[in-house]
Structures are given as C-alpha cells and as structure tokens.
Amino acid sequence: xxxxxxxxxxxxxxxxxxxxxxxxxxxxxxxxxxxxxxxxxxxxxxxxxxxxxxxxxxxxxxxxxxxxxxxxxxxxxxxxx
Amino acid sequence: xxxxxxxxxxxxxxxxxxxxxxxxxxxxxxxxxxxxxxxxxxxxxxxxxxxxxxxxxxxxxxxxxxxxxxxxxxxxxxxxxxxxxxxxxxxxxxxxxxxxxxxxxxxxxxxxxxxxxxxxxxxxxxxxxxxxxxxxxxxxxxxxxxxxxxxxxxxxxxxxxxxxxxxxxxxxxxxxxxxxxxxxxxxxxxxxxxxxxxxxxxxxxxxxxxxxxxxxxxxxxxxxxxxxxxxxxxxxxxxxxxxxxxxxxxxxxxxxxxxxxxxxxxxxxxxxxxxxxxxxxxxxxxxxxxxxxxxxxxxxxxxxxxxxxxxxxxxxxxxxxxxxxxxxxxxxxxxxxxxxxxxxxxxxxxxxxxxxxxx
Numbered sequence: 489x490x491x492x493x494x495x496x497x498x499x500x501x502x503x504x505x506x507x508x509x510x511x512x513x514x515x516x517x518x519x520x521x522x523x524x525x526x527x528x529x530x531x532x533x534x535x536x537x538x539x540x541x542x543x544x545x546x547x548x549x550x551x552x553x554x555x556x557x558x559x560x561x562x563x564x565x566x567x568x569x
Numbered sequence: 570x571x572x573x574x575x576x577x578x579x580x581x582x583x584x585x586x587x588x589x590x591x592x593x594x595x596x597x598x599x600x601x602x603x604x605x606x607x608x609x610x611x612x613x614x615x616x617x618x619x620x621x622x623x624x625x626x627x628x629x630x631x632x633x634x635x636x637x638x639x640x641x642x643x644x645x646x647x648x649x650x651x652x653x654x655x656x657x658x659x660x661x662x663x664x665x666x667x668x669x670x671x672x673x674x675x676x677x678x679x680x681x682x683x684x685x686x687x688x689x690x691x692x693x694x695x696x697x698x699x700x701x702x703x704x705x706x707x708x709x710x711x712x713x714x715x716x717x718x719x720x721x722x723x724x725x726x727x728x729x730x731x732x733x734x735x736x737x738x739x740x741x742x743x744x745x746x747x748x749x750x751x752x753x754x755x756x757x758x759x760x761x762x763x764x765x766x767x768x769x770x771x772x773x774x775x776x777x778x779x780x781x782x783x784x785x786x787x788x789x790x791x792x793x794x795x796x797x798x799x800x801x802x803x804x805x806x807x808x809x810x811x812x813x814x815x816x817x818x819x820x821x822x823x824x825x826x827x828x829x830x831x832x833x834x835x836x837x838x839x840x841x842x843x844x845x846x847x848x849x850x851x852x853x854x855x856x857x858x859x860x861x862x863x864x865x866x867x868x869x870x871x872x873x874x875x876x877x878x879x880x881x882x883x884x885x886x887x888x889x890x891x892x893x894x895x896x897x898x899x900x901x902x903x904x905x906x907x908x909x910x911x912x913x914x915x916x917x918x919x920x921x922x923x924x925x926x927x928x
Contacts (some may be wrong), residue, residue, distance in 0.1 A: 503789040504778050505582035509597040524585045535781035537585055537593065550866055 530564035600809025608734030624744030631768030635660030637689035664822035672702035695727030700846025701856035757803030854906035
C-alpha cells in the first residue's frame with residue numbers, strides 16, 4: 489500500500505454507469521477535478537463506478553450535476569489516499 | 570474496434586482501472602452519439618442489443634401482455650411476426666392490416682382497425698426490406714396515440730437509409746439494426762423506448778452498477794435492459810458509424826436515392842422484368858425487388874454472382890407476409906440492395922448482367 493497519508497474526500501454514487509460517466513463529464517466541463525473510483529462501502533453498494541471529489545469542490549460538483557440533470561443516489565465522506 | 574480490443578478490452582461499467590474506464594467511456598460515447606443520430610433526447614432511453622431481432626423481441630415481448638390486442642401491418646419481417654406468433658399463443662390478439670400491392674399501408678385502414686376494439690399497440694415497419702416502401706409512421710403514431718395505444722416500429726430498414734428522428738415521429742419504441750444502413754458491425758443494434766415506458770426485460774443478470782446486492786433486476790435505464798457483458802467492440806463500431814452518419818449521412822442518402830431511381834427506371838423499362846414495390850420516382854429506401862417470367866429469382870441470383878460477381882439475394886427475405894401481400898409468396902423475388910459504396914458503374918454492371926442472364 490502507498491505510504492501516502494489518507495485524507496478526506498467526498499464520494500458520489502449513481503444508479504447507473506451511464507449516470508456516473510455523465511456526471512464525470514459534467515464535472516470536467518465545469519473544470520472540477522474528478523476521479524472515478526470503485527464504489528466504496530460508505531456509499532451503500534459495493535459495485536459500480538463512484539466519483540471522488542475534493543471536499544472543497546462538493547458544492548460546485550453538485551451544481552454541475554444539477555445543470556446536467558443528474559441525480560446522485562448516495563454521498564459519503566471517505567478516507568482515501 | 571481494433572483499437573478498443575487492443576487497448577481497452579475490459580468489461581465496461583465494472584472497474585475503474587484504466588482499461589475498464591476506457592471501455593466504459595466507449596459505451597457512454599457510443600450511446601450518446603447513437604442517440605443524437607436518432608433524435609433520442611435522453612441517451613438512457615437507448616439500449617444496446619444484439620441486433621434488430623432482439624430489439625423487436627424486447628419491444629414486443631416486453632410491452633405486450635395476455636389480453637392485449639395489436640394491429641400490425643402485413644409487410645412485417647419475421648423479426649416481428651414470429652415474436653407476435655409466440656405472443657398470440659400467450660393470449661395476445663394479433664390483427665393484420667393488409668398493405669397494397671406496392672407494399673404501402675393505408676393509415677385510414679389502420680384507423681378503422683384500431684377503432685374496432687381496444688388496442689394496446691400499432692406495430693409497423695418504417696420501411697420494407699422487400700419493396701423499399703416507406704410507411705407513414707407519423708400518421709400511424711397519431712392514430713395510435715389518439716386511441717390510447719402505443720406506436721412500435723421495426724426500423725431495420727429505416728435508420729441510416731432515412732433521417733430518423735424518433736421524437737419528431739412521436740413513436741414509443743423504435744428498433745434498429747446496427748449493421749445495415751447505419752454501417753456498423755454485425756451483432757449490435759439498439760432499441761429506443763420512450764422514457765417512462767415500463768417494458769419487462771428479457772434477460773436478468775449482472776449490470777455492474779449499484780444495487781448489485783438487490784435480488785431483482787435494477788429498473789434504472791439503460792442497465793435494466795443490458796444485463797451481462799456487452800458487445801463492447803460492436804458498440805464501439807456502431808458508435809463510430811453513428812458519428813460517420815452524422816457527418817456524411819445526408820450525402821449518402823442522396824446518392825442512394827439517385828441510384829435507386831435510376832435502377833427502378835431501368836428495370837421498369839425492361840420487357841422481362843416485373844418491378845415490385847414503389848414506382849421509380851416514388852419515395853423509398855434503396856431496396857429494389859423484381860421478378861421475371863424468364864427465370865426464377867434464385868437462378869438469376871446465382872448467375873449474377875457466378876458470371877459477374879454481383880451480390881443480390883433471392884427468396885422470401887425472411888418476410889413471407891410481405892411477399893404474400895405483394896403476390897410473390899410462391900416465387901419469392903430478386904432483391905437488390907443499394908448502399909454506401911454503390912456506384913453508377915455498379916448499376917451499369919448489374920443492368921448489363923441482367924441483359925445477359927435474362928436473354
């Protein structure tokens with residue numbers, strides 16, 4: 489495992505892969521740094537693609553989702569590297 | 570497709586490692602581009618399937634229940650009539666409306682048929698794979714909706730040959746083949762289902778997305794209708810085809826139209842040819858069929874292939890109902906498909922070959 493220290497991120501889960509990728513595209517259009525990650529346990533489901541953001545980008549990410557008409561199904565603070 | 574298989578041959582929607590994300594993005598972009606080509610406003614309403622046959626099966630078996638009644642054109646392909654045959658055995662009433670001898674359905678005849686009894690859906694092809702006849706789908710959709718019924722379309726010969734806009738047509742479902750006029754590879758197709766229309770899926774299984782611990786199939790689109798590993802190479806090819814069609818489709822269709830009129834004019838002027846379907850200048854997709862008193866269609870097809878390297882198809886074209894309608898069920902017909910890449914020189918060669926074969 490990495491020697492880097494874990495820190496907090498905000499993760500979002502979506503109902504479908506399509507929605508997750510649409511949300512990723514929406515975030516990139518809004519120039520928000522986004523990282524696809526395997527869905528973590530904190531989102532309530534262990535399958536599929538989740539999106540990880542810096543906590544400071546949470547509001548702008550959710551605004552970008554709303555502009556794109558996308559609904560996230562779960563949001564959680566996760567400790568990640 | 571080759572690039573995808575070499576560099577992104579992973580399962581889309583499952584992992585987030587580089588190859589898997591590349592595969593996922595390929596599917597996402599293909600769905601977006603196919604939706605844009607077909608006038609589908611929300612790409613989530615467009616599902617990748619193995620071809621138009623599966624799309625028709627999902628459209629019909631997913632939406633029709635015992636006790637339902639459907640009104641169907643007599644020009645349909647077996648991809649529609651065979652699922653309906655199965656459904657009729659399950660209590661779905663199937664009533665046919667007979668087209669004219671050119672293969673064209675009469676919207677007023679559909680209106681009368683729909684008025685006879687409560688109707689769940691009108692089912693009609695967008696264009697005939699036998700005669701090339703284009704059906705009045707917009708009018709039929711109006712009739713269906715006025716009666717509270719659905720408009721379900723087999724678009725195998727429509728998408729690509731016609732500038733299809735499902736929103737403008739106001740249809741509830743539209744089934745497409747990937748490998749025909751859309752110019753994609755075999756083994757891939759799409760089905761559009763109007764948003765909110767609750768069709769039962771044909772297959773259950775893994776979708777890769779959230780809810781994997783739930784026992785039932787997720788109801789979220791598009792995953793509900795795409796259980797299992799998708800045909801990602803085929804989807805990549807169809808996505809590329811959709812982008813090509815968006816850029817060049819109008820020009821392709823104009824050339825197909827010109828060559829079709831030219832061929833129909835030439836065939837209609839030949840003494841030993843009985844041209845089927847629309848008159849030379851009538852609107853049609855680039856499918857041209859004929860019979861001849863000089864030779865059976867299968868002999869003509871064989872001679873054209875062996876002597877001149879010309880590929881045409883004889884027989885019933887998996888559409889016996891259509892052949893019964895136009896009076897060729899006993900003989901079949903010879904069908905010529907004009908497509909992207911067909912040239913005037915090809916038409917010249919065909920006509921010269923026919924002159925010899927029918928001499």
